[in-house]
Amino acid sequence: MLKKVALISSFCDTPKKLEVLEKNIRIVKSHNIDVVVISPFYLDEQIVSLCDYFFITKDNMVLDWPEKSMYHWRIFSSETKKYKLSRTYPDYGFAGLHQVKQLSDISLNLGYEQFFHMIYDLKIDENVISGFYSDKTNSVYPSKRGTTIWAVGLHYMIFDKENLQNFISKITKESYLSFKGADAFVWLHNHERILNYTIEEIPVEDEIYYYEEYDFFNFSPIHGLKFFVEKNDETLEPIKLLFYDNFRTEKLSIEIQGEEKEYEINDLDIIDLGFNKFSPKKVIIKYRDEIYDITKMVENVKHNTLEKI
Numbered sequence: 001m002l003k004k005v006a007l008i009s010s011f012c013d014t015p016k017k018l019e020v021l022e023k024n025i026r027i028v029k030s031h032n033i034d035v036v037v038i039s040p041f042y043l044d045e046q047i048v049s050l051c052d053y054f055f056i057t058k059d060n061m062v063l064d065w066p067e068k069s070m071y072h073w074r075i076f077s078s079e080t081k082k083y084k085l086s087r088t089y090p091d092y093g094f095a096g097l098h099q100v101k102q103l104s105d106i107s108l109n110l111g112y113e114q115f116f117h118m119i120y121d122l123k124i125d126e127n128v129i130s131g132f133y134s135d136k137t138n139s140v141y142p143s144k145r146g147t148t149i150w151a152v153g154l155h156y157m158i159f160d161k162e163n164l165q166n167f168i169s170k171i172t173k174e175s176y177l178s179f180k181g182a183d184a185f186v187w188l189h190n191h192e193r194i195l196n197y198t199i200e201e202i203p204v205e206d207e208i209y210y211y212e213e214y215d216f217f218n219f220s221p222i223h224g225l226k227f228f229v230e231k232n233d234e235t236l237e238p239i240k241l242l243f244y245d246n247f248r249t250e251k252l253s254i255e256i257q258g259e260e261k262e263y264e265i266n267d268l269d270i271i272d273l274g275f276n277k278f279s280p281k282k283v284i285i286k287y288r289d290e291i292y293d294i295t296k297m298v299e300n301v302k303h304n305t306l307e308k309i
Helices: 015-030 093-107 126-132 161-169 173-177 184-190 295-300
Strands: 004-009 034-039 053-056 069-077 082-090 114-119 138-140 143-145 148-150 156-160 226-230 240-244 250-256 259-265 270-272 283-287 290-293 304-308
Touching (some): 034 093, 053 093, 082 226, 093 161, 093 173, 093 184, 283 295
Parallel strands (some): 004 034
Antiparallel strands (some): 082 304, 143 148, 226 240
């Protein structure tokens, strides 16, 4: 009988994520498969004690602008105004691939013969379980979320020792960055011919979607008052706030480095803060008797653009 192991990538920083991880470890163990979990921080003893091996890594290889980032855009319009907003946000693709490489490097030396690479929130259904009892040696499963299906994904992959060694030899930062505008799924799909893996027919699903119902363009800490931060890292024009989805006139004041000015804000109004990233200033919004210091948030924005169309 093959000595089998599930290699579980994780970034479980919420109770819900921890709950799903623990449930999945217990399911895997119920099928007499060992479990190796990797995490960039320590997890609860209750979870660690379920693992055959648990490893903490100090690194978390998340890429961001200007090296590599994800991109999202949307058009906002009213009767008199129309703008295209775009923003960058961190690319977690290589962080996921790097965890796969780390898990594999460790586990290849532990005497296992069949390896099930999984992300912590994989839905373990009959399709997944049938893989546990298969003799697959080089398989990658499609990923599905709602009605969207990706040809391949990182949520479930099955390898023998030789194919796993070959797979992880291709995981380098240089290789990942060479695919412009691509994510981890695209990187993986582009290696199909190189790695000669089988793409399984039935897709797998995840339980947690980080960006579900997430508004990519709202940087406001103020409930009921949305605004976008334009911070164009290429033109270096002054930073601006664009207020949107505001269906009535709102009064507020903005204090910049101690100088305060009052505004009446309507939908798609823009306020120019008068400085760029090379001359950062303290920014405070006063709204309905509440004070909001947005200085740090503005500083942390990488590259957002605003275009009148």
